[in-house]
Amino acid sequence: MKTYDEKHIKNVVLVGSAKSGKTTLAETMLFEAGIINRRGSVEEKTTVSDYHEVEHERGNSVYATSLHTEWRDYKINIIDTPGLDDFIGEVISSIRVCDTAVVLLNAQYGVEVGTELLWSYIDQYQKPTIFAINQLDSDKANFNQTIEEAKKFFGPAVTVMQYPVNQGIDFNCIIDLLKMTMYKFPVNGGKPEKLPIPDKEKNLADKLHNELVEKAAENDEKLMELYFEKGNLDEDELRLGLKIGMMNHQVFPVFCLAGRKNMGSGRLMGFIDNVAPSAVEMPPEKSDNDKDVPITPTGPTKLFIFKTLVEPHLGKLSFFKVISGEIAVGQELTNEKTNTVERLNQLFIADGKNRNAVDKLKAGDIGCTLKLKNSSTNHTLNGKGATGNIDPIHFPRPKVRVAVVAKNKQDDEKLSEVLAEIHLEDPTIEIEYNRELKQVILHGQGELHLALTKWRLENIYKMQVEFNKAKIPYRETIQKAALSSYRHKKQSGGAGQFGEVFMKIEPYYENMPQLKEFPVRDSETHDLAWGGKLVFNNCIVGGVIDSRFIPSILKGVMEKMQEGPLTGSYVRDIRVSVYDGKMHPVDSNDISFKIAGMMAFKEAFHQAEPQLLEPVYDVETTVPDEIMGDVMTELQSRRSVITGMDNRNGYQVIKSRTPLAELDKYFSVLRNISQGKAKVEIQFAEYSPVPSELQRKLTEEHQKEAALEGH
Incomplete structure (x- = not known):
């Protein structure tokens, strides 16, 4: 294979919503360049890109696939990416390493909801961007509306380079505003005939060409001077201005395509060769300590x-x-x-x-x-002489969760190894071995993401697994103060055990007033590993409990806080004050006071109006106008509190606070309601009190489970 120098290597990533035609375009580009002799199709499962078994089964991309073409003395590396949010990790890593993003817009549907998420990453990395309006051969194609939506969404940088003459099922002509030529394609696509622009299109073509020239000129002072001097720019000057504009994220050229019919891909590849920046022309990478790392030979x-x-x-x-x-x-x-x-x-x-x-x-x-x-x-x-690490790709947090268990208990160890391998491949799948919930929990980007993970476990790794509902990490606290005491006494021959503890517990909150009832000799604040705080006050005077036993009382309290009496959940946000007690000169020891502290805490907790808390998330749901009411109804049925609404780029954004327990299956229901045109972002917000009826139900369920385990 020919070795290309750094200036003749172009890296592009194909991104866009599902069914926008990325894989078909990639196949066409390989065919046009002679890398393959026959174009495959997604339907026939013969494309170079979607080659995994799961992609054949589903009929769309799941993995980002690397490809390459060699076109007119340039090498173009192409990464074809999935179009569904569930596989966003594959897209982000591809955007990160490529130097130009080619965003496909389906001419039938314009700017779809999923495109917003993709754009946020392209914009974050400031990647030069080309828009390719595909499927102009569809009877529902609407080029002008798609351009209007694109300008509304992506801003005035959207710059028409081409427009279709006869979009629809008879589509075969494109007017190119850079070369001021009409390309007419044969019925089956391929190499077009170059023709003069028809008279009826002259006025529109001239108008759009002038807009293109102005857009190219405004990105460079020298070009602007030339433009004022000549009233125009030649083709090379236009290319230079467009490249500068693309690198400054101020020009997003628009191309026309009918990928399935092989119309327009050659011109797009020519533009990538001649105008899109190579890696060495791009700004330097950043190291993990924020230093510049230039891309240089x-x-x-x-x-x-x-x-x-x-x-x-x-x-x-x-x-x-x-x-x-x-x-x-x-x-x-x-x-x-x-x-x-x-x-x-x-x-x-x-x-x-x-x-x-x-x-x-x-x-x-x-x-x-x-x-x-x-x-x-x-x-x-x-290599030798190089040091430091490139700043890593930052992947999004997961949105959904499920518990996984091997059907054959002998496979538990193998399951751990396989899950580690899956995470290695896909960092957006996170594995949590939760001791609190006694479950192995998979966290993913959506129900489809998790379903595909199960498919891989069963079909690739040949492991039979069950996906169960992940338990909710509830927390327990109290609503009022309570006093209690407990005497632990055990005598069974030889040394005995004795310890008595008097204790007050109160709900803890930030900046609460100092304890006044008892003198505080010493106070410790513990940030609990599971969230919240424990404040432990030693109020013992007169030596009724030796100071060496105080840590044992604290240990007993902490141990009991790991298994609250309502549901066995962790306890948080409590102030404990030990103010009295008794000890025995011979029988008192650490274990005695640990047990006494634990039981005194348990008794006080029951008297202090126990309150169950549940994790609540900030949920942002972006939907088209027409289904906003349905989505609001769905959220409210899930105990959501609507916190706000906004209009963003023509879509409605519904903000809510929703309990984690109610988010189960929300994403799949939303996908069905919206036909895949909605997206969701979630972020942990707080722990909030559970409604009293639900608390009673959960407490009863826990007591039944505990009774069964006791038998």
Whole structure:
């Protein structure tokens, strides 16, 4: 394979909502460049990109897939990404390492809700962006409306480079405003005929061309001077102005496509070659200590791993971008994070499941290697003279959760290993071994995300598992003060046990007044591992309890706080004051006062109006206008409190506070209501009191479970 210098390597990521045509466009680009001899299709399960079994089964992308084309002395690395929010981790890592984002908009539906989420990451990384309006051959295609929505959503940087002459089922002509030419495609697509712009389109084409020239000129003072001087810019000057505008995020060129019919992809690739920036032209990367790391061929070797994939019968594939220098087969690099040395025994350029062996790769290029022992996603590998790590990709927090258990208990250890491997591949799947709830909990981006994880466990790893409802991490506290005492006395021959404790407990809150009833000799504030606080006051005077036993009383209280009397949940936000007691000169010991402290706390807790608390989340649901009422009704049926509403880019944003217990299945219900056109973001807000009826029900359920366990 030809080795390209750093200026002739372009990295693009294809992003867009589900069914916008990303995989079909990628296939067409490979065909146009001669990488493949025949175009496959998603329906026939023959595309280079969607090659995993689960993608064939579902009929859409689940993984981000690396591909490449070679087009007119340029190498274009392409990453085809999934269109569903559930697989957003695959999209984010791809946006991070590519240098230009090609955003596909479906001409039938315009700017869809999912595009907003994708755009937030493109905007965060300030990636140069091209909009490709696809499916102009659909009978419902509406180019002008899509442009209007795009400008409304993405701003005035949206710049028309092309427009369709005859959108709809007879679509075959595009007017290009950079070259001021009409491209007419044959019936089956492919290489177009270049024709003069028809007279009836002249006025519109001239108007849009002038807008394009002005947009290109305003990004550079010299170009602006030329524009004022000549009244126009030539093609090379236009390209320069557009590149500067793209890199400043002030120009988003718009192209026209009918990907399925192979119309428009060649012109798009030509623009990527000639105008889209290469990696070495982009701003430097950042290190994890916020220092600039330029992408340069002259620096010491440094590469950044952005994706890990475990292939059956092959092993671990690590996908990387060369940040500086060049890498070669046999080279040894250091991973500072794991303090290990990795040898690159093989280097590949990937085209889906096909891997093309290469001897070396230069700065800015994207490749992969096999069987790195101690390196994975977000790790940096350094050659001689290079130090430091690239700032890692920051993945979004999960939204849904489920408990997983192996049907065969003998598979428990294997399940742990497999889940660790799945997390290695997909950092947006988080694994939690929850001792409090006595469950292994999977956290993911949506119900589909979790369902696909179960599919992988059963079909790839051949493990039979059950997904159960994840328990809720309730908390317990009290609503009023209470006094109690407990005497622990045990005599059974030999040394006995004796300890008596008098205790007051109160609800704790920030800046509460000092205790007045008893003199406080010593006070400790403990930030509890499960949230909230415990304030422990030693109010013993006159030596009725020796100071050496006070820590044992605290230990007993803390132990009981790990299993509250209502539901067995953790206890929080309590002030405990030990103010009296008795001890025995011979029989008193640590265990006696630990038990006495534990039981005194338990008795006081029951008298202090116990209150069960539940985790509540801030939920932001973005929906189209027409289903807003249905979504509001659904939220209110889930004990949600609506905290606000907003209009954002033509969509309604409903803000609510919703208990975690009520979020179960909300995402799948919402997807059904909205036909996939809604999105949700959640963030933990607080612990809030559970309604009294629900508290009674949960307490009774816990007592029944405890009774059964007792038998």
